[in-house]
Amino acid sequence: MFISDAFAQAAAPAASGTAGLLNSMLLPIVMIVVLYFVMIRPQMKRQKETKTMLDSLAKGDEVVTQGGVIGKISKLGESFATVEVANGVELQIQRSAIVQVLPKGSYK
Secondary structure: OOOOOOOOOOOOOOOOHHHHHHHHHHHHHHHHHHHHHHHHHHHHHHHHHHHHHHHOOOOOOEEEEOOOOEEEEEEEOOOEEEEEEEOOEEEEEEHHHEEEEEOOOOOO
16 A cells, blocks of 8 residues: 555666677776886886996996995996995995996096
8 A cells, every 4th residue: 555566677688799898898908008008118118228228337437326326337247347436445236236327527
């Protein structure tokens, strides 16, 4: 009397096979493309620049290490570099620990 009858609603028609698949795969594909351009590509570019900088090191270059030590390269090996930080004080470091090459004359 006071309660009305409840009827089940008809089921929605099934989505077409190709349109449903396209819609469900579009978001992950867009996310992967955005991730590539925002994260992966800039990091690859930075790695390439660092490799180029490390390959072009030469004796006499003024450099900064990861620890913030500034010095002039006195000897250069395949994987190590000797950096003179003061008169008669030399540090042997890995080439990969060099993060920046300073302009000539900035270190005295």
